[in-house]
Amino acid sequence: DVKVTQSSRYLVKRTGEKVFLECVQDMDHENMFWYRQDPGLGLRLIYFSYDVKMKEKGDIPEGYSVSREKKERFSLILESASTNQTSMYLCASSSGGQVYEQYFGPGTRLTVT
Amino acid sequence: KQEVTQIPAALSVPEGENLVLNCSFTDSAIYNLQWFRQDPGKGLTSLLLIQSSQREQTSGRLNASLDKSSGRSTLYIAASQPGDSATYLCAVRPKGGGANSKLTFGKGITLSVRP
Numbered sequence: 500d501v502k503v504t505q506s507s508r509y510l511v512k513r514t515g516e517k518v519f520l521e522c523v524q525d526m527d528h529e530n531m532f533w534y535r536q537d538p539g540l541g542l543r544l545i546y547f548s549y550d551v552k553m554k555e556k557g558d559i560p561e562g563y564s565v566s567r568e569k570k571e572r573f574s575l576i577l578e579s580a581s582t583n584q585t586s587m588y589l590c591a592s593s594s595g596g597q598v599y600e601q602y603f604g605p606g607t608r609l610t611v612t
Numbered sequence: 613k614q615e616v617t618q619i620p621a622a623l624s625v626p627e628g629e630n631l632v633l634n635c636s637f638t639d640s641a642i643y644n645l646q647w648f649r650q651d652p653g654k655g656l657t658s659l660l661l662i663q664s665s666q667r668e669q670t671s672g673r674l675n676a677s678l679d680k681s682s683g684r685s686t687l688y689i690a691a692s693q694p695g696d697s698a699t700y701l702c703a704v705r706p707k708g709g710g711a712n713s714k715l716t717f718g719k720g721i722t723l724s725v726r727p
Contacts (some may be wrong), residue, residue, distance in 0.1 A: 541719040589655055599705055603655040
């Protein structure tokens, strides 16, 4: 079974702090994604990566950056956390082939106070 | 721009009912469509994936169909149980862009199955 893990289930940070969210997948997938999910807004793509050290902006990249130094690991960085970044953050991965089925991690509920 | 709509936003049914969840999309040039389940406060679990060349996929009590020409997919749940209570999301992958293309998600249907 594909497994996508995220470093924390719950996280509370203060405004202005630098925040790191980590995601690891164990299926040698080429593609990895970071989404945020908010009530009424649905899932929104922040960044995705289709190869090591490669990244592309999603729909809402402002205030975020990412790092992918190894194939299995994709990190989301909030350079200076703000209260409007309080949200559920979801990581996903998929193979690069024809099937392209996305698998999600359990999510990180981030609260910025 | 692709738009994915799931109506209604919420549904409540008694246990044992067979039910259909709808998903519609505006651009029929899709590569595949995926149905997910999400429990409160959790991540998404993939239920079924239908390639554009397929008409339906089945897994246990779940059956998903795809009609590309009309821009519709349905998720059929047979003999619903309280454990089926969750939010169900559909997502489409567009053609083109190869493996780098992004999914477009609907906002989901929150299903409640009453005992």
